[in-house]
Amino acid sequence: MARVTFIGLGLDSEKGLSLEGLQEARRASSVFAEFYTNPMPNLNLQELETLLGKKVTILSREQLEDENGREIILAAEKKDSVLLVPGDPLVSTTHVSVRLSLAERGINSRIIHAASIVTAVCGATGLQNHKFGKSTTLPNSTLVPSSIIDTVLNNKDRGLHTLLLLDTDRGKGSSLSIGNALLLLGTVLSELDDWLVVGAARIGSPDEKVRAARGRELKAVAFGDTPHTIVIPSRLHFMEAEALKVFSGASDTDLEDYR
Incomplete structure (x- = not known):
């Protein structure tokens, strides 16, 4: 058969x-x-x-x-x-x-099977797989579904990181970038500017880029071509914090209140 x-x-x-x-x-x-x-x-x-x-x-x-x-x-x-x-x-x-x-x-x-962003993001950032909660996808739209905000806040309350996948459709020229995603999320989540956020572009590619900073600073980072992904961390294990410093450029100030 x-x-x-x-x-x-x-x-x-x-x-x-x-x-x-x-x-x-x-x-x-x-x-x-x-x-x-x-x-x-x-x-x-x-x-x-x-x-x-x-x-x-x-x-x-x-x-x-x-x-x-x-x-x-x-x-x-x-x-x-x-x-x-x-x-x-x-x-x-x-x-x-x-x-x-x-x-x-x-x-x-x-x-x-093959590599997935769901697992590769852990290797790229140094964040631990068992510390992630429910993931969600942000559509390229003018509105942010309330379910996305609920997911982020519920994960944070439980001490879990959120993997936020960004809408990808390069064929139609509408793939969502990290900067635009943060601007969009900021319209309904004002505290995002003060939160530690990790942006990752083209994970698995030779030119992948990963950067961790407070939301207001990450908006200005040029990540280049999509696909892009965002992680919103909760409280960090000491090894996760060190990994974000070494591999993602996070400063001690960025990591305050997260250790």
């Missing part, structure tokens, strides 16, 4: 593809990919196709979400197929939905 394999590409480029993922993609009859959940900074589609030795069909948000991955399902009814996904494949609920649709039709699936 044919199957679909969800293969993670990691965070930066086609070079994040694992050896196992590469072998599976080369073996498959059809190769699909999506890049709307994370427009990978240095991905080269031509290089990816050369690496795989076959054409890659790019699927849009509408094809995966509105049509429930219909193209993948049709291909998988005949022969093995793969879906290449930025980051770790099933962190996005979109792909869980597609996998469930496959199961409903009796089509087998498996996952080949």
Whole structure:
């Protein structure tokens, strides 16, 4: 019976593809990919196709979400197929939905994992994974959903850090930057200017940039190209505080009240 394999590409480029993922993609009859959940900074589609030795069909948000991955399902009814996904494949609920649709039709699936922003942000900042609470995504809009503010405040009350993913859609020129995200959040969270905030750009890329400072100062930092991510820390373990100083440029003043 044919199957679909969800293969993670990691965070930066086609070079994040694992050896196992590469072998599976080369073996498959059809190769699909999506890049709307994370427009990978240095991905080269031509290089990816050369690496795989076959054409890659790019699927849009509408094809995966509105049509429930219909193209993948049709291909998988005949022969093995793969879906290449930025980051770790099933962190996005979109792909869980597609996998469930496959199961409903009796089509087998498996996952080949890769690096995700959810875990890589810990390595890039030195913040500890078990100290993070619920994560949330800030849309590129003029309004901040109340659920986002609730998440940040609830995490802070519990002594947990918040991973704030920023809306990414470089194809439409609407990816949200750290500076604009802080300005937007500041309209409903005035205390953000005084909080310690960590900004991270292009994590996993050779030119990744991570900076920690009070919100008012971080707004002025030039982080360069997206994708961007924000972490709003709560109380820090002494090793986390030291890591933010060494790896993210935080000052002792920035870290006051957080140790």
